[in-house]
Structure formats: C-alpha cells, structure tokens
Amino acid sequence: MAENEASGVEERPIDTNSDTNSATNIDTNIANMEGEIALPRSNGELVFAAPWEARAFGLAVALNEAGVYAWGDFSRGLASQIASEEANASPSTYYERWLATLEKLVVTNGLVPPAEIEAEMAEQALLDDHDHEHEHGENDHHHH
Numbered sequence: 001m002a003e004n005e006a007s008g009v010e011e012r013p014i015d016t017n018s019d020t021n022s023a024t025n026i027d028t029n030i031a032n033m034e035g036e037i038a039l040p041r042s043n044g045e046l047v048f049a050a051p052w053e054a055r056a057f058g059l060a061v062a063l064n065e066a067g068v069y070a071w072g073d074f075s076r077g078l079a080s081q082i083a084s085e086e087a088n089a090s091p092s093t094y095y096e097r098w099l100a101t102l103e104k105l106v107v108t109n110g111l112v113p114p115a116e117i118e119a120e121m122a123e124q125a126l127l128d129d130h131d132h133e134h135e136h137g138e139n140d141h142h143h144h
Contacts, residue, residue, distance in 0.1 A: 029071045030061060037078045040094055053095040060102050069105050077101040 033039055039057075040047050048054040064071050078101045085092050092100075106112045 029075075030064070033075060035079075036082050037075055048095070049093075050095075053098075056095055056099045056102060060098065063102075063106070063111075068109055068111065074101060074105060077104060 031039075046057070048057065060074060063069065064074060078098060081097045081101045081104075085097055103117055107114050107117065
C-alpha cells in the first residue's frame with residue numbers, strides 16, 4: 001500500500017477532504033488557499049498537469065512543515081508573483097508561478113545559493129533547446 005501512496009501523488013489528484021491521505025499531511029491553511037492563489041482543483045481535488053507540478057507542490061509543503069518558512073510567507077510571495085506575472089501579461093502557468101515563488105524562498109532562506117539555481121536553470125534550458133535524436137558524450141554539446 002505504501003507503494004501506491006508514493007506513486008499516487010503524481011498519478012491522481014489528492015483528495016484534501018479525506019482522512020486517508022495522511023502521507024500528504026496537507027495543512028488546512030494550504031488546502032484552503034483562496035482567490036488568486038487558490039490551488040487548481042477538479043471536483044474538490046488538487047490536480048497537477050505534470051509530475052513536476054506535484055513535486056513542486058510537495059516540496060513547498062514539506063519545507064513549510066519543516067519550519068523553513070511560514071505558510072503566510074509562501075502565500076504572500078505567490079500572490080506577489082501572480083500579480084507581477086499578470087501585470088506583465090506573462091503566459092506562465094499557476095505552477096510555474098508556484099515554482100518561482102518557491103525558488104525565491106529557498107534562496108531568501110539560504111537553502112540554495114542563487115548561482116546554483118541559475119546553473120540548474122541554464123542546464124535545463126540547454127536540455128530543452130537541445131532536443132534531438134543523437135547522443136553526446138557527457139560534456140560534448142557541439143555538433144560535427
């Protein structure tokens with residue numbers, strides 16, 4: 001059963017109204033976010049369009065539960081991020097804004113240096129821009 005619970009976060013919505021989801025430990029403040037910062041739901045259950053969204057959600061919750069930051073700090077940061085993205089007519093998704101908020105909080109709280117996040121983002125951008133069918137050596141990214 002533990003195996004199903006571990007994979008269930010990415011495979012199905014989380015029912016925040018169920019007492020059987022003790023593995024998720026969703027705090028009431030998080031589950032009941034309202035307005036512009038309300039979590040995407042379908043029939044009252046949290047929904048994620050991709051596995052990374054569920055991971056970003058879980059990481060934000062886990063860091064809050066570990067006392068890294070107060071949930072109010074995250075929700076205010078998310079509201080600010082949403083307002084900024086809306087003001088700039090950004091096409092970003094809810095969870096892209098969620099992730100940007102999380103990134104700012106982990107840097108602010110000294111968990112990850114800004115340079116490390118920037119390096120990871122650059123590496124991911126390279127992988128995204130370098131999507132074609134042939135193999136490279138570990139550090140070989142030029143074409144012949």
